[in-house]
Amino acid sequence: MPSPQQARAQASAITSGKSVPRTQAAPASQLRALxxxxxxxxxxxxxxxxxxxxLAExxxxxxxxxxxxVGVSQPSVTRFAGAVGFSGYPALRERLQSLALAGLAGGPGPVEEDRGNELQAAVDAEIENLENLRRDLADPERVISVGRALSRSAPLTVLxxxxxxxxxxxxxxAARRIHPDVRLVTHGGSVAYDALLQSREAGGTWVLAFSMPRHAQETLTAVRVARGAGLKVALVTDLALGPVADEADVTFATGTGSRLVFDSYAAPGIVCAAxxxxxxxxxxxxxQAxxxxxxxxxDQHQFFLKD
Incomplete structure (x- = not known):
């Protein structure tokens, strides 16, 4: 029987395409694509x-x-224009004005409808991430192999x-329910170094590391320390290429939801469950034991409410 998390992923995939159409040409949709x-x-x-x-204003x-x-500095706006591919803010504003005028020419209906579905568009993007992950998992052998290696590593370090x-x-x-010695590392610097070195000295062979954007320098350093100590690293991240991925022995790269101010992690969550x-x-x-x-x-200590 699938877990609740797996069932939710299946439900999301089934409903793909029923939200805001990805191909609509409304100005706000073009901005989101940009x-x-x-x-x-x-x-x-x-x-x-x-x-x-x-947009219109x-x-x-x-x-x-x-x-x-927006409540940011002027240099932040200038850097934003460069980050999205423009030579500066004037070039970005010219593009914004052309979209705004096109929206006015087409009437307010599509713009208002599109603005009202911004959260649905964020969900749509996560559904696309899940669909891409589903294709990646068509051959589950790599997940099975890494899961077997993580299971044998005692202790198992999670970073x-x-x-x-x-x-x-x-x-x-979750891993502590099925593995006798799971060590969680959530602080960088010397604290992480100590934990990683102690894990290796205690017989550990693998670290499962997570690196979501914005990617932390201290994560890269900790992964290098782990490799230097003789630990192998399985990495869950959003990029198949990059400094952290280059240091890992195995990388599971899957998309994160980036349409809202802060990322959402539907697909990485499924990788965890897998x-x-x-x-x-x-x-x-x-x-089982x-x-x-x-x-x-x-049951003895009544950890949970009775459903």
């Missing part, structure tokens, strides 16, 4: 979000006025720093 490609910082995403939601603002409206902490904590929490399933399947007897023991303790 802003969706680059890796933008949270502050830059605030600018993008403001432009999408206030924002297209005619000066750089100073736009900075004041996630800064924004990646939430995924690492989720994985570690690796956990592979660990479960790698040693079914140990899994540990889950039964945990349920007895949970």
């Amino acid at each position: 802003f969706d490609g680059p890796q933008l910082s949270p502050g830059q995403r605030r600018i993008a979000q403001y432009l999408i939601e206030n 924002a297209a005619f603002l000066s750089v100073t006025e736009l900075a004041d409206r 996630g720093l800064r924004i990646s902490v939430s995924l690492a904590e989720y994985f570690a929490y 690796l956990l399933q592979a660990m479960t399947d790698a040693d079914p007897e140990r899994t 540990r889950l039964e023991e945990y349920e007895q303790v949970a």
Whole structure:
């Protein structure tokens, strides 16, 4: 029987294409397509979000006025223009004005309808990430192989720093139900170095690391320390290429939702669940024994509410 997380992923895939059409030519849709490609910082995403939601007015603002409206500095607006492919803010404003005038010529209906579905568009983007991941998992052998290796590593270290902490904590929490020694590392620097070196000295062979944008320098350093200590690294990230991925032994790259100010992690969450399933399947007897023991303790101490 599929887990609740797997069922939700299947439901998302089934409903693909029923939300805001990806091919619509409304001005706000064109802006989303323009802003969706680059890796933008949270502050830059605030600018993008403001432009999408206030195109008719924002297209005619000066750089100073736009900075004041969004609550960022003027250099931030200039850097944003460069990040999305323009030579400067004047070039970006010219593009915004052409889209705004096209929207006015076409009437207010499509623009208003598109603006009202910004959250649906974010969900649409995550559905596309899930569909891409589904295609990637057509051959599950790599997940199975890494899950088996993680299951055998004792201790198993799970590393996630800064924004990646939430995924690492989720994985570690679940993995402790089926693995006897899971060590979670959520602080960088010397704290991470100590934990990684101790894990290797205790017999550990693998680290599962998470690196979500914006990618932290301390994650790269910790992965290098792990490799230098003799640990192998499996990496869950959004980019198949890059400094952190280059250091990993195995990389699972899948898209993150980047349409809102802060990323969402539907597809990386499924990768976590898939690796956990592979660990479960790698040693079914140990899994069953540990889950039964945990349920007895949970019942004894009333960890959970009765549904």
